[in-house]
Structure formats: C-alpha cells, structure tokens
Amino acid sequence: MRVLSGIQPTGRFHWGNYFGAIRQMVDMQGEPENAFYFIADLHALTTVREPERLRANIRDAALDLLGLGLDPRRASLFIQSEIPEVTQLTWLLLTVTPMGLLERCHAFKEKKARGLTADAGLFNYPILMAADIILYDSDQVPVGEDQLQHIEVARDVAGSFNHLYGDVFVLPKGKILEKGGKVPGTDGEKMSKSYGNTIECFTELKAQRKKIMRIQTDSRPMEEPKDPETDPLYQLYILFASEEQKAEMAALYRRGGFGYGQIKKELADAAEAYFAPARERRAYFESHPDLVDDILREGAQRARAKAAEVLLRAQAACGVRSLPK
Numbered sequence: 439m440r441v442l443s444g445i446q447p448t449g450r451f452h453w454g455n456y457f458g459a460i461r462q463m464v465d466m467q468g469e470p471e472n473a474f475y476f477i478a479d480l481h482a483l484t485t486v487r488e489p490e491r492l493r494a495n496i497r498d499a500a501l502d503l504l505g506l507g508l509d510p511r512r513a514s515l516f517i518q519s520e521i522p523e524v525t526q527l528t529w530l531l532l533t534v535t536p537m538g539l540l541e542r543c544h545a546f547k548e549k550k551a552r553g554l555t556a557d558a559g560l561f562n563y564p565i566l567m568a569a570d571i572i573l574y575d576s577d578q579v580p581v582g583e584d585q586l587q588h589i590e591v592a593r594d595v596a597g598s599f600n601h602l603y604g605d606v607f608v609l610p611k612g613k614i615l616e617k618g619g620k621v622p623g624t625d626g627e628k629m630s631k632s633y634g635n636t637i638e639c640f641t642e643l644k645a646q647r648k649k650i651m652r653i654q655t656d657s658r659p660m661e662e663p664k665d666p667e668t669d670p671l672y673q674l675y676i677l678f679a680s681e682e683q684k685a686e687m688a689a690l691y692r693r694g695g696f697g698y699g700q701i702k703k704e705l706a707d708a709a710e711a712y713f714a715p716a717r718e719r720r721a722y723f724e725s726h727p728d729l730v731d732d733i734l735r736e737g738a739q740r741a742r743a744k745a746a747e748v749l750l751r752a753q754a755a756c757g758v759r760s761l762p763k
C-alpha cells in the first residue's frame with residue numbers, strides 16, 4: 439500500500455489543519471517508500487502571488503510538519519515543484535480530460551458562481567492534483583469528505599487513459615479521514631484561513647493565549663446550565679483533553695455556575711501542554727537547517743525515482759517515448 443497526501447503552503451498550519459488532516463497523516467506513516475507527503479507549492483500559486491511569502495511559507499510548512507510528527511524515517515517529505523515529472527504527466531492527462539469534467543469541479547464552479555475571476559490554473563487544478571496522485575502509483579489517498587471529488591476526478595482521468603492505452607495507471611482510492619471532532623474558529627464558524635478565524639499550532643504562546651481569550655461566546659448568565667455539545671469553546675477544549683477531563687468539563691457545563699473566562703484559561707493551558715513536544719521538535723529542526731534540506735532532498739529523490747518510472751510508462755503507452763530494451 440502506498441499512501442500519498444499533500445498540503446498547500448498558503449499560511450501557517452492551524453488547529454483545523456492538524457486535527458482534520460495532519461494528525462492522521464502522521465498516524466498513517468510506515469516506510470519512506472510507501473508514505474509520500476508533499477508541500478503543494480505549485481497548487482499554492484493559484485492564490486499566493488508574492489514570491490518571498492511563498493518561499494517563507496514552504497519553509498514554515500516543512501518545519502511545521504516535522505514538528506507535528508512527520509518522521510523522515512517513516513515517510514518521504516518533499517516539495518511538489520522539485521518533481522518536474524508531475525507537470526509532464528499533467529499534460530498527458532489533460533489530453534484525455536473532457537472540458538465538462540473540469541467545469542463541474544467545485545473550486546471553479548464556486549468562484550464562477552460568486553462572480554470572481556477564475557484563471558486557467560484554477561480550472562486545470564484538478565488535473566495537476568490527479569497527476570500528483572497517479573504519479574506514485576498511490577492506492578490510498580487520505581482526504582476529507584469535501585475533497586473526495588478530487589479522487590473521483592483522478593480515477594476518471596486515469597481510467598480514460600487506461601481505456602485508450604492499456605493498464606498504465608493504478609486507480610487510486612480515497613480514504614476518508616475520520617473527523618477529528620468539530621474544529622470551530624474563534625468566531626464559532628469552521629476554522630479556516632479564508633475566514634480569518636484560525637489559531638495556529640505554533641503561534642507564540644502569549645499571542646495564542648490572547649486569541650483564545652478573544653473567542654466569541656454567548657451572553658448567558660454564569661449560573662445558567664449550558665449544553666456542552668453545542669458550545670464551540672467546549673468543542674475546542676475536548677480536542678486536547680483526556681476522557682476524564684472531557685467528562686469533568688461536560689458536567690461543569692451542565693451544572694452551570696462558571697464563567698467562560700475559566701474555560702478559556704483551561705483551553706489555553708491544555709493546548710500549550712498538548713503542543714509542547716511539537717514545539718520542541720520544530721525548534722530543533724529550525725536550528726538545524728541543513729538537516730531539513732537533507733530531509734527534503736532525500737524525500738524528493740525517492741519521489742522522483744518512482745515518478746520517473748510511472749511517467750515513462752505513460753509516455754511509452756501513448757507513443758512519445760519508448761521503453762528501454
């Protein structure tokens with residue numbers, strides 16, 4: 439089994455990224471040849487237009503992933519643009535992709551419906567993503583339910599290519615990530631960079647505590663009992679709490695007689711303790727830049743070895759190259 443996943447360097451990773459995907463990516467590590475995780479800088483070009491910012495984001499993404507538990511002894515970590523085979527395969531796949539398939543994809547449809555400019559990069563984005571998946575003979579791709587369409591597109595395009603040229607590509611399967619519990623943002627809505635309501639995993643601790651203390655809450659009296667299951671603050675707290683702590687906090691909510699400031703302080707303490715080992719790991723890698731460079735280079739070498747094999751197979755099948763005799 440080969441697992442593949444990518445994450446865009448469009449900003450610092452937040453609690454939603456971690457509990458929604460990164461934690462489970464870390465759990466699925468096995469061997470470097472069988473777990474390929476990449477920083478999707480080519481995808482990020484559809485939204486990040488400042489070169490220095492993108493370069494900084496890529497480096498932060500590598501440090502954050504290593505800090506959060508990605509182990510280069512158990513997975514290959516690399517930067518997407520270091521694998522030129524992915525753009526070559528994208529073109530081969532575009533030649534068998536109907537326009538209608540791309541016009542139905544979510545990101546393009548949503549931008550068009552909102553009257554926003556949708557460039558050709560966004561329109562072809564699903565095929566670059568399909569190339570990312572297909573290029574490594576990936577059979578397991580962990581995704582959230584809202585991203586399942588990307589796997590379906592990859593399967594459709596790979597199937598079309600196979601229909602024309604024979605059994606060239608492995609048809610990937612999506613592995614739906616378990617929900618890490620609802621991860622609400624500071625405004626109670628889903629935590630998302632686009633909403634500006636995030637709490638980053640590696641924010642400076644004083645700044646993180648300030649963000650937590652500003653989380654929006656309702657105006658019910660302190661003495662009134664509250665339903666923990668519908669409260670965003672409780673939903674954040676249980677991401678970090680033990681089963682015993684969850685039960686105690688839920689009982690406190692149902693009794694009433696507390697202030698939200700008390701809960702925010704406990705949340706800040708729990709989050710700080712939870713991410714303390716990750717902060718130590720990240721600081722170590724940040725102080726050893728040559729080691730990080732080596733990890734990314736070795737990851738790219740392993741990825742390119744597999745990518746070259748699959749690309750040659752596809753090129754030979756459609757006639758633009760020949761297999762070595």
